Amino acid sequence: MDTERFVLPEAVDFVLERLNSRGFEAYVVGGSVRDHLMGRVPSDYDVTTNARPHQMKDVFSDCRVVETGLQHGTLTVVLRGMNIEVTTYRVDGAYDDGRHPNEVTFTASLEEDLCRRDFNVNAIAYSPRDGFVDPFDGRGDILRQRIACVGDPVKRFSEDALRILRAVRFSSALGFSIDKDTADAVNEMYSSLSLISRERIYQELTKLILGQSAREVMEGFSHVIAYAMNPSGSFLTSEDVRKAAGFMEGTSAYAEMRYAMIFGIGKDEETSRAAAKEVYGSLKPSRKSMNDVMAFIESRFADTSDEYTLKKLMGRYGEAFPEDLILFRRTVGFIDESEYIKEKEAYRILKEMKPCVTVGELAVNGGDASAAGLKGAEIGRALSALLDGVMRGEFHNEREILLRKLAEFR
Numbered sequence: 001m002d003t004e005r006f007v008l009p010e011a012v013d014f015v016l017e018r019l020n021s022r023g024f025e026a027y028v029v030g031g032s033v034r035d036h037l038m039g040r041v042p043s044d045y046d047v048t049t050n051a052r053p054h055q056m057k058d059v060f061s062d063c064r065v066v067e068t069g070l071q072h073g074t075l076t077v078v079l080r081g082m083n084i085e086v087t088t089y090r091v092d093g094a095y096d097d098g099r100h101p102n103e104v105t106f107t108a109s110l111e112e113d114l115c116r117r118d119f120n121v122n123a124i125a126y127s128p129r130d131g132f133v134d135p136f137d138g139r140g141d142i143l144r145q146r147i148a149c150v151g152d153p154v155k156r157f158s159e160d161a162l163r164i165l166r167a168v169r170f171s172s173a174l175g176f177s178i179d180k181d182t183a184d185a186v187n188e189m190y191s192s193l194s195l196i197s198r199e200r201i202y203q204e205l206t207k208l209i210l211g212q213s214a215r216e217v218m219e220g221f222s223h224v225i226a227y228a229m230n231p232s233g234s235f236l237t238s239e240d241v242r243k244a245a246g247f248m249e250g251t252s253a254y255a256e257m258r259y260a261m262i263f264g265i266g267k268d269e270e271t272s273r274a275a276a277k278e279v280y281g282s283l284k285p286s287r288k289s290m291n292d293v294m295a296f297i298e299s300r301f302a303d304t305s306d307e308y309t310l311k312k313l314m315g316r317y318g319e320a321f322p323e324d325l326i327l328f329r330r331t332v333g334f335i336d337e338s339e340y341i342k343e344k345e346a347y348r349i350l351k352e353m354k355p356c357v358t359v360g361e362l363a364v365n366g367g368d369a370s371a372a373g374l375k376g377a378e379i380g381r382a383l384s385a386l387l388d389g390v391m392r393g394e395f396h397n398e399r400e401i402l403l404r405k406l407a408e409f410r
């Protein structure tokens with residue numbers, strides 16, 4: 001692939017040209033340039049410019065923009081379905097707390113902006129006018145497949161400890177190794193990750209466990225990952241991370257499934273639940289994501305070859321879940337390949353039959369139960385019992401039959 005020719009999406013070209021036409025410098029930078037040079041299609045584009053925030057606002061006054069972080073110099077231009085983040089050249093000041101730069105200082109120099117970036121591979125800029133600007137030989141690092149800090153790793157990690165985890169995350173996501181000096185600093189300094197907000201940790205962790213080299217990286221840096229997740233060590237150890245590492249390959253490619261493996265492998269029910277609740281909860285996931293992780297933890301030992309069990313799972317977690325659970329159980333070796341194929345097919349057929357799996361789908365409702373003379377809590381109990389009978393195949397979900405059954409409850 002000819003990586004010298006970087007064909008940018010029209011919307012990105014527009015942003016660069018618009019800035020240029022008003023006399024400003026503008027380059028794409030960071031992940032998109034790196035991804036392009038690796039032969040990957042970039043997922044989003046960041047632009048860096050010497051235009052100051054108020055000047056950017058002016059340049060894009062006729063466009064849809066979101067003031068994402070104007071005080072840090074970032075404006076998002078929304079164009080043709082793309083969100084293009086445009087940021088003023090910056091040097092980050094000191095980080096007293098290892099978390100936030102105390103102040104950001106804008107600069108007129110692209111080189112200074114590249115200097116503040118974390119890794120050489122992330123510090124390459126490109127513009128159609130000037131080609132690649134690559135003062136730290138990021139392209140060399142891409143060829144050598146290595147992650148190395150821009151400048152002195154100890155200094156860079158003291159400025160912002162999140163970079164420690166980012167080094168490990170990029171190693172996993174890109175399949176690169178970590179350069180010796182950088183790796184030494186990771187191993188020496190990882191305890192400063194406790195300074196970092198849980199939200200920032202969570203973002204990096206998720207990309208890490210989904211990375212193409214998650215297995216190797218989780219084995220090699222299990223201590224860093226366990227510490228990032230659970231600094232007190234009370235719910236998760238590096239041994240747990242190593243045990244789960246072996247399952248981070250192949251098909252189980254969504255985050256909740258993988259988090260559940262980290263919390264749920266080799267532990268008893270109660271310990272797993274506590275680990276998921278405390279550790280995953282501390283990362284502040286969405287409620288849905290938390291529920292998804294819990295669903296795997298709670299039902300990982302369910303017998304997915306049994307039709308009644310599958311129906312209960314459908315009712316409780318939705319019809320997509322049993323499929324995922326079957327895959328989960330295959331991935332962690334609870335069932336073998338032939339069981340997996342059989343169970344998957346059996347579930348496909350069951351799902352097609354659209355079985356009744358919730359009280360709401362019964363052919364009778366609370367009103368019918370009242371009419372049959374049931375009161376208060378009896379109504380709920382009766383309907384649950386009917387659902388159970390239907391799911392067990394003891395009788396059909398037909399109104400006549402269920403009305404007769406209701407009458408028997410009295």
Ligand code: ATP
Binds near residue numbers: 029030031122207
């Ligand atoms: P991805 O494809 O996963 O989004 P990315 O390289 O775009 O990877 P981002 O986290 O989106 O990563 O950050 C964009 C760019 O900002 C990085 O490439 C890097 O140049 C810079 N950057 C981000 N976070 C930091 C940090 N903590 N310290 C220094 N530079 C950073």
Ligand code: MG
Binds near residue numbers: 031044
């Ligand atoms: Mg990015």
